[in-house]
Amino acid sequence: MLITCPKCEAGFQVPERLLRDRDRPLRCGQCGTMFRAPEPPAPEPVAFQAPEPPPPAPVVEEPRPAPTLVAEDSRPEPLAARGASLERASAPASRGLRAAWAASIVLLLCGGLAAIIKRDAVMEAWAPAARLFAALGLG
Numbered sequence: 001m002l003i004t005c006p007k008c009e010a011g012f013q014v015p016e017r018l019l020r021d022r023d024r025p026l027r028c029g030q031c032g033t034m035f036r037a038p039e040p041p042a043p044e045p046v047a048f049q050a051p052e053p054p055p056p057a058p059v060v061e062e063p064r065p066a067p068t069l070v071a072e073d074s075r076p077e078p079l080a081a082r083g084a085s086l087e088r089a090s091a092p093a094s095r096g097l098r099a100a101w102a103a104s105i106v107l108l109l110c111g112g113l114a115a116i117i118k119r120d121a122v123m124e125a126w127a128p129a130a131r132l133f134a135a136l137g138l139g
């Protein structure tokens with residue numbers, strides 16, 4: 001719902017859940033003025049109000065415009081914050097693991113290649129290697 005600050009007339013898009021409690025004061029993020037949310041344009045009839053649906057899970061952070069209009073006792077959402085920090089922590093670790101795997105594969109290939117190129121020296125130093133190279137068709 002669009003709310004306009006009564007002092008500086010800055011417009012804010014405020015989530016409906018912040019406006020459910022009409023006694024909660026709102027603070028303008030631009031000039032700091034405290035004011036109450038205006039009445040909604042079409043109030044629902046109280047007599048036929050359906051029971052509140054259960055809150056959806058998981059908690060999704062709503063994108064907030066800048067400057068923001070904040071409710072005075074708005075609490076942080078620990079579920080969403082924890083998920084975000086976990087994501088940040090695990091991303092570099094998996095990248096590092098992939099790099100380590102790539103490095104060990106390259107090292108292994110280089111070692112094998114060097115052993116084949118220098119097989120005369122290898123066979124001289126370690127005689128059983130000659131059988132291995134023969135079996136590979138390199139003797």
Ligand SMILES: [Zn+2]
Pocket residue numbers: 005006007008009010028029030031032033
């Ligand atoms: Zn204002």
